[in-house]
Amino acid sequence: MHKIERLVNLVALLLESRRPLTLDEIRDKLGAYAQDSESARRMFERDKRELREAGIPIAVAGTDAWELEQGYLIPKKLYRPPDLNLTPAELAALRMAALAWEAGAGGRAAAAVPMVKLAMGSGVDVPSARPWITPRLVGGSEQVERLLPWVCDRREIQFAYRAPGRDPEERHVAPYALVHRHGAWYVVGRDLDRDGMRSFRLSRFEGVTALMHPAKEGPEFDVPEGFDARSTLPSSPGGESPTIRARVRARGDAANLLALRNPVGSREDLGNDEAILDVEVGDREAFLRLVLSQGEAVEVVEPHDLRVETRQRLSRLREVLP
């Protein structure tokens, strides 16, 4: 028998029954579990766990007044979605959230399930209009799903981490928070071996993360008062630095692009499609990348060190070019 078929039948059986059924009765009626009673029990426990993860409320109760034997059933009054009295507009807004969370392959199908539950619970239909905006959070990914409970319960984690261009290293971390920024997920927390705050990009995790003290109960660390995940994370893949003012000479579209990124800066047109722009630079690395990406259309005039660095980067590339 197909496994999903067995699970659907088990739900149907436990929903339809008016009294708790013992495992022997379930085995007897379902005819789907192994002959050997020990492996049948293991199989049933796995099924039970899987159904509970799928939100099925399986209750355990004594089968008679003396409670000599335990039985299982699904109370009908618990097997229903909540009636939240949601309006169609609220459902449409939640649908945007569901689609953002489940973005990625098969995302729309995964997002449909909670939406139909909520809509049926509220007695309205799911709006079918496509949302006009979809951020891609990809929060329904296996990694985020695994890490979430550990971050919430404040459990220490260990994992192999592959920083770009390096061999994987074993890390031990007290995860303070999960952060989504620039289209990627990060764990921010205290690196227990280096005793410092670090951020780790989930796409660089290798192998599975694991609890270090599976037997311990309760939180294993405290998150310091005033901890701010946003400020711990570098603002761009390169790094961060204090704000400086820069003057650039730029041509045509590149000048417009720079002005667009720095709406507060001043601009002096030189004619001949060239302009001198004063811009605020919050992130030196990001600014350099932007300037460099424009090639000969942009020249850094000031400050001197930024001009020198731009020139050096260009000439170093020129030297290694075949």
Added chain:
Amino acid sequence: MSAGRQRLSRLLVLVPWVLAHDEPRVTEVCERFAISANELVADLELLFLCGVPGYGPGDLIDAGIEGGRVHISMAGYFAQPPPLTWKELTGLYVAGRALAAVPGGGEKEQLESALAKLEAALTEEDRAALRNLADRVTVDLETEHADAPHLEAIRDAIHTRTRLELEYSSEHRGSPTRRRVDPWFVFGALGHWYLAGYCHLAEGERVFRLDRMVSVHPTGESYQPPADLDPSGAAERLLRGPSGIRCVLDLSREAAWVAEYYPVKESRPLAGAGVRVELEAASLDWAVRLVFQLAPHAVPVQPPELVQAVRVGLDASLARYTGG
């Protein structure tokens, strides 16, 4: 989520939905659950084998398709879908809060009232757990650039199906272009907001980064969006670009992040700490800009046109700095 678990979750919701909708059309069911007709047929075939055990006649679920309509019967115990799972609830809650914080996002009010209703239905203990979780998960949506002014105008245009005129400053050489665009949807990717739509200048589907729009104006003309638009699939397809130029780059450690930032087809470590990657560029121009912005940490290897274009560009750039 594993495919098996997702299928089980879907089946337990699909049956009550079909039961409540009195033989809905196949297309309707597929649209609602975002599955193909083949997947629906496979689901119904599986259901046909299920039922309350005893397995006498009348115990099994009857499920099938007739005349383009889906019918399911003998499944009265599945009249209700199961409760919301904790994972579903937390996903909606975290994503909902993040969306409500997007300036110009528009649905703030509806999201906030919906989330309040979700919270109110929980036990005190669950509510505390949900708030704890929301404190532990920070979602920064693509808001740090000066995108927000355009979001509202674009949202209105999508809702009213109004063609837009964009003044768009791409990173290509030349002056900003004016183009008329039928706006389909906005998506976030790689830290930016993008508008996907039909561009009348390019005569094809295009994506536009919101922070490169100089101005956005509704034209007053209306348009019909394509009927079979799938935002999640389209976003990925459009980001990859219309045509691909295979490029090989040697990245040193400082630029190795590129390998996880852009869709890289192949990547293998080089002697030292570097990595050689193969990626598909939408245009030669895009590849040149990528190499330039990473200078000197990305060395172009293939194709020869790329190496040549970078060399010419570098000489022109360096000429600007000959004075020191």
